[in-house]
Amino acid sequence: MQKKISKIPFKGTAEQEQKLKEVIDKYCDDQSRLMMVMQEAQDIYGYLPFEVQLMIADGMNVPLEKVYGIATFYSQFSLSPKGDYDISVCMGTACYVKGAGEIFERISQKLGIGADECTEDGKFSITACRCIGACGLAPVMTINDDVYGRLTPDDVDDILAKYANKA
C-alpha cells in the first residue's frame, strides 16, 4: 500500500522547530546524514509531515522529492501523526490465528482510518504491530500503556468508547 498522507493540520511548536534546527545544523555539511536527520526529526515530531520534510530538505540542501522518496520507502517513517491514544494491534502468529485481523478490521471500521493513520480529531491512531510477547493473552492490543487481551471484535466498541469520552 502507498503511504497515506495525513490531512491533519501541522501543529509543530517553536520548541520542536528549535530542536530540529539544532539537528540540521549539526549534520548539514554532510548529505549522507540525511536519513539520520529524518530519524531524529521523527523522534521530535512523531511523524514527518510536509512542513518538517521541507525544513529538512532546505536545511540539508537536498530536493524535497529526495526526502519524500526516502520517507515513503522505509516503513520506519510515518506521514501520519500519532493520536492521543495510539492503538497497536498485535499481528504476531498467536494473535493472528486467534483473530487479530478481525479486531483490527473492527477498529479500523469504527474509526474510519487504516493502518498507520490518525483520526482527524487527532484522538486515535492505529498500527498493526509485531509480536509483543503476550501470546498467552492472544489476541492482544495496547492503547498507549494499557494492555487488552483475549479480545473479541465485540469488545472493541466499549473499549474505544472509554477513550473517546476521556478529555
Added chain:
Amino acid sequence: MEMINCKINGIAVSVPKGATILEAAREAGVDIPTLCYLKEINEIGACRICVVEATGARGLVTACVYPVTEGMEVKTNTPKVQNARKINLELILSTHEKKCLSCVRSQDCELQTLCRDYGVEDSGKYDGFKPQYELDLSAPHLVRDNNKCILCRRCVAACEKQYVHVIGANDRGIDTHIGTPFEKQLDDVPCVSCGQCTVVCPTGALREKDNTDEVWEAIADPSKHVVVQTAPSIRATLGECFGMPIGTNVEGKMVAALRRLGFDKVFDTDFGADLTIVEEATEFIDRVKNGGVLPMITSCSPGWVKFAEYYYPELLEHLSSCKSPQQMVGAVIKTYYAQKNNIDPNDIVVVSIMPCTAKKFEVGRDDQSAAGVPDVDIALTTRELGRMIMRAGIDFVNLPDEQFDNPLSDDTGAAVIFGSTGGVMEAALRTANDLLTGKDNKDVEYKEVRGTAGLKEAVYNIAGIEVKVAVASGIENANYIMSRIKDGTADWHFIEIMCCPGGCVNGGGQPLQPASVRNFVDLTSLRAKALYEQDKAMKIRKSHKSPAIKKVYEEFFEKYGSHKAHEILHTSYVGRKKYR
C-alpha cells in the same frame, strides 16, 4: 591509457580500462539493446534488457554497467540471453497499460520496439495486480500517465540533471511509482516545464499536452485569421520527424507544409528574435550607461524564467524585461499587423511552433496580452507539428521550398542562431557593438560563446567598454550563475541563460530520438550546426539590419526602447511559491 582486450561475439576489440561491455560491443559493431540506460545520467542497470553472457561472471550481467576485463569473452545473442530479455519484457508488461493503439508513442515506443524484436507474443503472460494511477493533467505543458510507466527512471535522471528534481521514485515494491513530493499535482511543485523528461521517456508515460485539435478547429473556422510562427530551431529539427538525417535544415519545406495545412499566414519567429535583440541590446546599453541593475540576463527561455521566479525571486530585476521572441511576434501580430490589415485582434489566432514545452506555460502567463487578448493563443511543439503534417497526408520530404510571408519575415543570421546556446549572446553582441560604435562592424562572429558547453565566459571590448559575458544552458548552470550573483561574486555584465542543456535545439519539445541514438550521437551539436551554417550563408547577419525590423520601427514603434515598444514588447515577472 591502459587498454583491455576482450572479445564480443568472437570479434576482438581493445578498449580503455573501465569501459563497459556495452561500450566495447559498440566498438565491435555489435548493438546491445537497452531500456533504462542513458549515458552518463542514468547508469543503473535496472531494467536488465541489456543482459549478456560473459566469461568470469556468474549468471547474466548487465552490459550497460559491467566493465570488461582482460580476456573476457562476451556473447550477446545466445538463446539464454534472448530468453532472459524476453522474460524481462513480459514482466515489464505485467504492469504496463497496453493501450498501444491509442498511444501517442505507438511506433516510436522503445518498449514496443523491443517487444516486437524479441517476439513477445503473449503480452498478458504475467497478468496480475495492476496498480491504477490517475492521470496528472494539472500542468499546462505535459501529461503524466503512470499507468504506462515502466520505472526505468530516465525521467528522474533528466529532472535531477536539470537541477529541478521534482519527480522521483515514491513508495516501494509493487507500489513504487514516479511521483512528486507528497503526491502533489505537477502544477503545484516547482517544475520549470522544460519537458526534458518527455524527451527521455521510452514509453507514453510522459508526453506533451497535445493542443493540435484546437489548431485544426481554428483553421477550419472561416471567421478566424490563423497565423503561425516557427521558432529558429524548428527548421533544424523538424526533418527528424520524417526520417531525415539529424541536422537537416528544412526551412523551405516547413513553410510549404504549414501553408498546405491551411494557415492564413506563415511567419518566422526569427522576426521576434531580431526584435528581441534590438530591444534587449538597447536595454543593456541603457543599464550600462545609466547605472541600471547588472548583470542583465536574457529572458527568452520560459523554463529558465520560471526557475528564477521559484528560486531567486529577489533577483528578478536582473532579467531583461523583454518578452520572448514567441510573445513579441504574437504581440506585433495582434497590434501592428492587425491594425495594418484592419483585422480585429479577437479574430486572430496565433499559433506558434516551438522546440519547447514551457512555451505552453508561457502563453498563459500574466502581462503577455499587448492587445488585451493573449499575444499567442496556442503553442505547439515540433513533435505536434510533425504529427499534424503526417495526419494531413503531406509528403514532407518531397515538398518544394517556399518562403515565409511578409511582413514578419526577412530574418537575419543573428535570429537563426537563437536556437543554440550562445546564439542570443552572439546576436546581441553584434547589435550592441554596432549601436555603441555607430559603425557597421564587419567582424560578426563571437566564437568564444559558441559550442555546446554548459557554461561559457568571455570578455569583449566594445567601443572602449569592457563587457564580461557568460552563457549558461541547463538549469544546473543557471543555478550556478544565480548563486554567484546572490553571493556577490559575479562580475559579468551580460548573461545568456537557456533552460535546456545546449539550448533550444535540445529543447523538451523537439523530435524524439531513442536512447540508442541519444547515447551515442551528439544531437545538440548536429542540430546547432545547421543553424550556424545558415547564419554564415546569410547576407544580413545582424538583427538591426533586418528590413522588416527597420520597417516596424518606422511605421509603428518609432525607436528602440520607445514607450510604445515597452508597452507591447516588454513584460514583468513574479516570485512564485515552490509548493502549493
